[in-house]
Amino acid sequence: MELGRRELLVTGTLVAAAAATTPSLAQTQTPRAADGRPPPTDAPYQGGTQVRKLSIINAAELEKEAEKIIPAGGFGYISSGAGSGWTMRENSAAYERVQIEPQALSGVSKVDLSVTILGSKLSMPIMMAPCGSHGLAHVEKEVGTARAVAAVGTLMLTSTQANNSMEEIAAANPGPKWFQLYMPADRGFARELILRAKAAGYTAIAPTVDNVVNFPRETNIRNNFGVPVSLGKGNAPRGVADTATAIAMLRDRKVDISWDDLAWIKQETGLPVIVKGVLSPVTAAACVRHGVDAVYVSNHGGRSFDGAPATFTSLPRIADAVQGRVPIIVDGGIRRGTDVFKALALGADVVAVGRPVLYGLALGGHLGAQSVFEYLRDNLATVMVLAGTPDIKSITKEYLAPMAIA
Ligand SMILES: Cc1cc2nc3c(=O)[nH]c(=O)nc-3n(C[C@H](O)[C@H](O)[C@H](O)COP(=O)(O)O)c2cc1C
Secondary structure, eight states: OOOOHHHHHHOHHHHHHHHHHOTTHHHHOOOOTTTTOOOOOOSOOOOBOOOOOOOOSOGGGHHHHHHTTSOHHHHHHHHOOSTTSHHHHHHHHHHHTOOBOOOTTOOOOOOBOOEEETTEEESSSEEEOOOSOGGGTBTTHHHHHHHHHHHHTOOEEEOTTOSSOHHHHHHTOOSOEEEEEOOBSSHHHHHHHHHHHHHTTOOOEEEBOSOSSOOOOHHHHHHTOOOOGGGOOTTSOTTOOOHHHHHHHHHOBOTTOOHHHHHHHHHHHOOOBEEEEEOOHHHHHHHHHTTOSEEEEOOGGGTSOBTBOOHHHHHHHHHHHHTTSSOEEEESSOOSHHHHHHHHHTTOSEEEEOHHHHHHHHHHHHHHHHHHHHHHHHHHHHHHHHHTOOBGGGOOGGGBOHHHHO
């Protein structure tokens, strides 16, 4: 008897029965990548439709506003984390335990926020984290977010699980772009994805290495919510006519993704490889040894492994391990200019933001998403003037109160 993980979770008697009849199950079973996830639904779905600039006082508060317009299942999907949500909450809480020590009389009145990473020049050290299914937020989907990113001159990391195709997203954003890869179990499909990305103008591939099996997301299970098929799966395998098979191939990830896979991606595409989902200095040092081009510190916004540390907590040790040999990107819980400043001070080169941009998109389409980037950018500029740092490279841990980082 083979039991799905969802059945094991919801039915205590099934757990007992499984333990009694198949004692070796627990030791030998590798959870399948699809376990614990309610399947995609056929139900009709519509995200936000308004297109407007937002006047943002506080990016964290966008969530409450977005909840009013995003359908309940979609809102739960975006806003929740894995398990109890501890890691998700800790991502933001960790920033509150560290203080910026401003250096007055620095003579700084103007600041330069621009930064270059892997050859891409960005107007600010704040980029769009790869998020699947922007259609849950707004009818403009990823194309809306791409337009916002292009308008502010930063970078979007496009998800394998986008509703629009990577080509449509690239067409909406003439600026720098990278492609996030959920490594498919099917090698031919993996090759198709990375070569498509290269052909569409993406200049780096970022395999996500943390979310290889699914830590239960209790909100989605409770809502029995899977992303509706009607929103589209723009990166589904070409030449697979049957939708169910195409979706299954997208969901079927290579659980034992390895250094060999990273080398293969690089060899196939010749593009830089960014490892997304690093939380340990040991993994970060190994990334450098294996020729990875950038380390992306992430716990998937607390959606992948509840109980893992906040990214901000792991960041200083990872920066120590990397020693500036490759750039570091960090995401998770970044909601204010002060958060961005603190992450840069502890060794990040660029930060990425997920949920706030999706909420901005929900509330105002591309203009709403643009407002979120502008809010964070302006907020960071104010923090930099007050702290006394004229440009991004001058933001160091000298500007953090020592007690907090001891
Ligand atoms: C709705 C949603 C979908 C996501 N989809 C992906 C994805 O397809 N690939 C991936 O690597 N990370 C994905 N993530 C994680 C983000 O890349 C990022 O790590 C996280 O959102 C950062 O935390 P924040 O939302 O607190 O800013 C997703 C996050 C959200 C909220």
